[in-house]
Amino acid sequence: MKAVHLKGVSFTYRGSGVPALRCLEYAQEVGEFAVLGGRSGAGKSTLCKAIMGIVPTLQRGEMEGEVRVLGRKIEGLRPFQVSRWAGLVFQDFEAQLFSTSVELEVAFGPENLGLSRGEVERRIRESLRAVGLEGFERREPWTLSGGEKQRLAIASVLAMGPPVLVLDEPTTDIDPLGREEIHRVVKELKSKGHTVLLVEHEVGEVEDADSLVLMSEGKVVWKGKMGKADSELLASCGVRPPEPWALAFHLGVPPLGPEGMASEIERVLGGRLEEVRRRWRETVDEGATPGDVVLEVRDVEYSYPSSQAQALKGVSLEVGEGEFMAVLGPNGSGKSTLAKIMAGLLSPSSGSVLLRGRPVRPGKVGYVFQNPDQQLFAPTVWEEVAFGPRNMGVRGGELEDSVEEALEAVGLSGYKDRDPFSLSRGERQRLAVASVLACSPEVLILDEPTTGLDYEEQRRMMEFLREWNLKGRTVVLITHSMWVAAKYARRCALLLDGRIVADGPTREIFSREDLLSLAHLKPPFVTQVGARLGMPFLSLDEALEALRN
Amino acid sequence: MFLYQDKVSFLHRMHPSAKLVGLVLAFCHPLLSSDPLYLSSSLGLALAVGALGRCLGNYLRMRKFLIPLFIASVLLWALFRRVGEPLLMLGPLSVSSESLSYGLAMGLRITSLLLFGVAFLSTTRIEELTAGLEAVGVPFKAGFVLSLAVRLLPTFAATGSEIVQAQRARGHDPFSGGPLARLRKAVPLVAPILLYALRKTDQLSVALEARGFGSPDRRPYLTYRFGLRDALALGVSAMVLVLSWRLRP
Known part of the structure; x- marks a missing residue:
């Protein structure tokens, strides 16, 4: 008997002409831990929902084929009936927590199973222990950090005791430390005998899963042992090849940790290491020195009206013309607050923000919010982009030009008459950027612009920002995606608990693992390997280029 | 945003349905009369209830909202209610001792009503409210x-x-x-x-x-028993209300 078995499953959402699943075949053994990857729109979430019976029961559409969970046919069952055998944790943790205490949140599922109070209490204890939230029983869920909320969501599904656990991108909005904790919890579930299906963009972060599943265009196109998928196959499915695998593959060595990989490279290079290092130093481009100061943050402090705690505790920062800067830090470190203050959207409790020497006003500094759906409202893409410049009094030919230019910059020229909500998430994100660009901001600030995007969309977004920056424009990026910061930003500021603890060239900051670990961050694998060889690489391409011979 | 305080008090321990009924009784009290002296007793009751629920701190937190509201309702009624001999003329507006007394009464009424509500929300979880509503037939x-x-x-x-x-x-x-x-x-x-x-x-x-919502097997985790405390609280509330009704000016 398989834990999960889908035979010839096709599904088209009502009102959509395109099938989300196409004659999909998938089987997973009892106790198997599988990681599922693929680009946005490949059908990963729909597969998860089909296992729970959410499609076609709650979200309707045309369904064919057969879904079985632990041998039972799901057809005709409602999700609450399926919830005894399979549990689903969603990406958006905010949309699955609704109780006023951690204890009651976890109790909700077991209550619905009709269990006795004693049994519910036992399950609350055990599932909170499993996710490392003991002692949190009386806390209010909305006071938890992102990572803790998602672990609470896992506990609340776990408490129902489903043998099969499906997690649909549970780590998307979460900082590196929070992600690690979630992955550890998931691994422990597997060791306790659960069957786990984990949807994850960064497949390299869960190397010890039993198998890797790749989906493309509504089908499972590959399933095999972790580490057996080569970089090309992964890239063709829109998945970022894990750096350890890619490096090992290109250098012809087994995948190892940073230490092992560094000594392996040292062994292979032998006497040539010094030569390689010398040539690498010559080719490394640290970027042009920034121009005059455009944006200046002076001793800024900030407290939210609803909270006693200070979000920013005396931050000073100068952004030079033409810089590409990243502000790094864990969830809750004050990154978004700082960015909003820099854009003039929040006024500091004390201190000041100057744009070319004058107090900053909203609209002069462009700000792209993390979630594009929090600003899109117009009936067409063109109207959406025209909204900003129109507010600033731009009319006629000049308006047309700035809209065209902005759309072209983000590669959406052909989309003028489309409904913004018919675009993919990645396209909507680029549209949000275009709508800000059209206001001709002096500085562009982006809050987590790659969150929720697949690898290809992330790259497209970042390549476009790089090009825009190369034209001499200033970009400030808020992120906790380390590879994005390493590869694209020239300068990084590290924010921790409302204070800037480090600020300098990206390579310098990223070579200091001790400093990053203070902020619960880790440099990318290639940087870790490179640092041990005296060449802190900032991207896989750079590493391969240097080590090619 | 939320007023609930996780404490142990007489009100916290009450059956949520009893608290709901108690709240309705409490709401009746300031509606029985428009006499400022009588309504001061409503305010006094609201403070007593706050002490019973250990939520006077929440009352204090609400002062930024309650004091302006009180002042505004006193002023508005005093200025716009045209009764009695004007004591003071302000252009087209006038203030009489009757309208001032009425304004004071209205200010006291709205403040006590809100404080009773604050006491309820400070001592009752949303889940308990649901359970309470379920127990009274919702x-x-x-x-x-x-x-x-x-x-x-x-x-x-x-x-x-x-x-x-x-x-x-x-x-x-x-x-x-x-x-x-x-x-x-x-x-x-x-x-x-x-x-x-x-x-x-x-x-x-x-x-x-x-997570199983909609299952007919549901068995609530939070269960309550209507106890002596609840009977006592409702009995006393009802008595106070009847006495106040009989003795009101």
Whole structure:
């Protein structure tokens, strides 16, 4: 008997002409831990929902084929009936927590199973222990950090005791430390005998899963042992090849940790290491020195009206013309607050923000919010982009030009008459950027612009920002995606608990693992390997280029 | 945003249905008379109830809202209610001792009503409210949806403020111009928040059912017994109310 078995499953959402699943075949053994990857729109979430019976029961559409969970046919069952055998944790943790205490949140599922109070209490204890939230029983869920909320969501599904656990991108909005904790919890579930299906963009972060599943265009196109998928196959499915695998593959060595990989490279290079290092130093481009100061943050402090705690505790920062800067830090470190203050959207409790020497006003500094759906409202893409410049009094030919230019910059020229909500998430994100660009901001600030995007969309977004920056424009990026910061930003500021603890060239900051670990961050694998060889690489391409011979 | 305080007190331990009934009785008290002296006793009762629920701290937290409200209602009634001999003329407006006394009464009435509400919310979890409603005959699903709406309010408020900021970042100024212009300017704010609310509630309903919501086997985790404490509290409340009714000026 398989834990999960889908035979010839096709599904088209009502009102959509395109099938989300196409004659999909998938089987997973009892106790198997599988990681599922693929680009946005490949059908990963729909597969998860089909296992729970959410499609076609709650979200309707045309369904064919057969879904079985632990041998039972799901057809005709409602999700609450399926919830005894399979549990689903969603990406958006905010949309699955609704109780006023951690204890009651976890109790909700077991209550619905009709269990006795004693049994519910036992399950609350055990599932909170499993996710490392003991002692949190009386806390209010909305006071938890992102990572803790998602672990609470896992506990609340776990408490129902489903043998099969499906997690649909549970780590998307979460900082590196929070992600690690979630992955550890998931691994422990597997060791306790659960069957786990984990949807994850960064497949390299869960190397010890039993198998890797790749989906493309509504089908499972590959399933095999972790580490057996080569970089090309992964890239063709829109998945970022894990750096350890890619490096090992290109250098012809087994995948190892940073230490092992560094000594392996040292062994292979032998006497040539010094030569390689010398040539690498010559080719490394640290970027042009920034121009005059455009944006200046002076001793800024900030407290939210609803909270006693200070979000920013005396931050000073100068952004030079033409810089590409990243502000790094864990969830809750004050990154978004700082960015909003820099854009003039929040006024500091004390201190000041100057744009070319004058107090900053909203609209002069462009700000792209993390979630594009929090600003899109117009009936067409063109109207959406025209909204900003129109507010600033731009009319006629000049308006047309700035809209065209902005759309072209983000590669959406052909989309003028489309409904913004018919675009993919990645396209909507680029549209949000275009709508800000059209206001001709002096500085562009982006809050987590790659969150929720697949690898290809992330790259497209970042390549476009790089090009825009190369034209001499200033970009400030808020992120906790380390590879994005390493590869694209020239300068990084590290924010921790409302204070800037480090600020300098990206390579310098990223070579200091001790400093990053203070902020619960880790440099990318290639940087870790490179640092041990005296060449802190900032991207896989750079590493391969240097080590090619 | 939320008033509930996780403490142990007489009110915290009461059966939620008894608390609901008690709240209705308490609400009746300030409505029985418009005499300022009588209404001072309502305020006194509200303070006593606050002490019973150990939530006087919450009363104090509400002062920034309650004091201006009190002053505004005293002034408005005193100025606009035309009764008795004017003591003071302010252009077309006048103040008489009757209208002043009425204003004072209204200020006391609204303050006591709100304080009773604060005491209830400070000592009752949303889940208990649902349980309380269920015990007095409201179907579980209806009570649950109501409590969910309360729970989602802060999330919606937070998103609303993000949306305002996102549009201001594009030079939108929603708070200028005449009423018509303002109405038009609301579109870029209202459209995203409506879509957000729709998506959120849709996701939530799926997540709820994936956790067994709707199952006929449901057995509540929080259970309450109507005890001596509840009988006592309701008995005393009813007695106070009847006495107040008989003795009211």
